Amino acid sequence: MARKFANTSQKETKNPEKAKAFSGGLFSFFLWFSVGFVALFILATLFSLFIFSLSAIKHNGWQIFIGTNWDPDNASFGGLPFITGTFLTSVLALLISLPFSLSLSIFLGEYRPTGRLSTLLKAVVRLLAGIPSVIYGMWGLLVLVPLMQKWQLSLVSFGVIPMGVGVLTASLVVAIMIIPYSTSLAYEVIQLVPQDLKEAAISLGSPRYKMIQKVIIPYASSGILAGHMLAFGRALGETMAVTMVIGNLNQMPTSLFSAGSTIASVIANQFTESTGLHTESLTELGLILFLFTIVFSFIGQRIIKNLSFER
């Protein structure tokens, strides 16, 4: 045993410098390969999306932003209905989820930071985040859409066409999906509000709800905002759930109940069946979506970064 050990150690010491240099070299090769890949990824994405859709960019010009007519057969690619649909559903989803996500983050951050109730709610949030989006879409289409249809039937006299699918239904589903993203950052920031400030407010005789309104929310506002920015970015790019319940109409949505499309849903719907300029125009829409989400994510990150300096 001892001999065996001696042998191996001898073998190892035969050329230790060389072996070490080799493994070190191998390691740094893998390291730089991975790091280089990640570092160049955004540029490569931008570049390949741009190159691939170059002829569409030339052909469409500004039409992709301001044109309202999407007709692949006649090579007319106006993307405004999809851009409108994307922002409409995302803003609406954010507004619908706001009271819930804000309450949840106040509850988890201020009222019950620990304990059974908060463990339960955190588990709920985690599970919501874990459900695949196609399953949200399936539930939306098979369960929520018939319900919406029933409700819209009572609104027929107001000129609503009871389709069930549409912008509002899509926003509802997306609102549920983004709650985990908007709360996860917000409640942590609320927990970070200095105890001194809270005590000062209380000692001046302010009731707790007023303290939350006037001290906690203003103090944590940038963090709450950043969380909602990230959630908004998610909502912009959400594809499957939206595709399944928005109705997929290539026209400007006329009301909250009308069918529409988002950039992501039109790509999901038409990409495989498209050829030539149609595919390239869809890629151009993908490039626009990419730029939108990158901008919002970057702003969100800036806010978070400023936040950590304050601390």
Added chain:
Amino acid sequence: MTTPKAHLRSNIIKDKLFFGIILVLSFAVAIPLIWIVGYIIVQGVQNLSPVLFIKDQNGGGILNAILGTIIVTTIAALIATPIGIMTGIYIAEYQNKFSHFLKVIVELIQSIPSIVMGILAFIWFVVPLRSFSALSGSIALALIMIPVVVKNTEENIRLIPLLLKEAAYALGAPKHEVILKILVPCSISGISTGVLVGVSRIMGETAPLLFTAFGTRIIHINIFRPMETLPTLIFKYVSSPVEEWIKIAWAAALILSATVFLLNLISSVLIKRWKVKL
């Protein structure tokens, strides 16, 4: 004119009312979860049958999609794990301007919509190879998984006490040995949790697979050919008017959600049980 006492009382009432509203709105978030999960369990269990697991789609089952999901996800994990871990190590261990830049990039990658990843894999692999393929789907999923692995690796490596690293350096170990023999083994539970979380995340991804892996109704294991996965199967079956297919979709949704849930459970157990005590 309110007396101090009445003022106090109104404040107490308002306070209780405020808390009540917060409580109700917070717990309202659980309603859609129970609703969705309940539907999947009830409908899924009703429509679950052994045929699903032994026949492909032409035979009324979903075995090809189950195998497809396993193959596509595994390849994606094999691509994303080493790249993700290495980048995470770099961000945590090499404190310089470049690593700060990398951190920003990783967060930006995380925010890219998954459908854009699908377009990328389409441009990079489907167009040159002139065919939809399981491999291109895996690449798209790997791109989504990388940021998850990076963030988890980085956070867990940062947790390792400086003392441990200093001891290793003091013994004359070069940087790559310190990383491979001290940092990675000590944070292995956190890193593998990151990988599992990433896998459970990409397992349910549908959008990038629609025009990369595309789908086929038969069983095969050639990764250069189109392959069906559970999420794309659910999407196609739910959108179809065939009653029987919608039933199969519910069962498939149950299988997919249960798997994702199980992976999440394993990862949370892992992080508790397997953690190296420091």
